[in-house]
Amino acid sequence: MNWFRNFMIGRNGIDQLNMGILIFGMVITFIGDILTSSILMLTTYFIFGICIFRMLSTNISSRKKENYKFLEYWNPTRSWLKIKYNMVRGNKIYKYFKCPNCNKILRAPKGKGKIIVTCQQCKTKFTKET
Numbered sequence: 001m002n003w004f005r006n007f008m009i010g011r012n013g014i015d016q017l018n019m020g021i022l023i024f025g026m027v028i029t030f031i032g033d034i035l036t037s038s039i040l041m042l043t044t045y046f047i048f049g050i051c052i053f054r055m056l057s058t059n060i061s062s063r064k065k066e067n068y069k070f071l072e073y074w075n076p077t078r079s080w081l082k083i084k085y086n087m088v089r090g091n092k093i094y095k096y097f098k099c100p101n102c103n104k105i106l107r108a109p110k111g112k113g114k115i116i117v118t119c120q121q122c123k124t125k126f127t128k129e130t
């Protein structure tokens with residue numbers, strides 16, 4: 001494995017964008033397999049080609065810029081998905097509600113009766129039944 005380590009020195013490797021492309025490629029492969037679509041299967045070769053190109057690229061500054069732009073969109077999406085997941089999963093423990101002023105999603109433990117909630121973002125105070 002030492003030759004591989006030496007080979008990868010100075011190359012981009014796997015970053016978040018590459019993982020995103022890889023997962024997207026897998027989803028397209030899965031859909032293409034179900035629909036037996038040759039166009040989708042050819043598209044996956046192109047997608048995985050991009051992934052391999054980015055992984056082996058020695059132009060690290062450009063790859064980092066691409067990854068940074070990807071993260072600008074992915075990070076808010078990921079935290080939104082995480083909140084939605086927690087709203088479903090943590091339903092027995094926490095109650096979720098929106099701040100009436102800034103619409104930030106807040107949570108409080110259930111079964112505490114009527115409480116005064118202070119928004120962390122805009123410091124608005126309001127009462128909620130938990």
Ligand SMILES: [Zn+2]
Nearest residue numbers: 099102119122
């Ligand atoms: Zn607020």
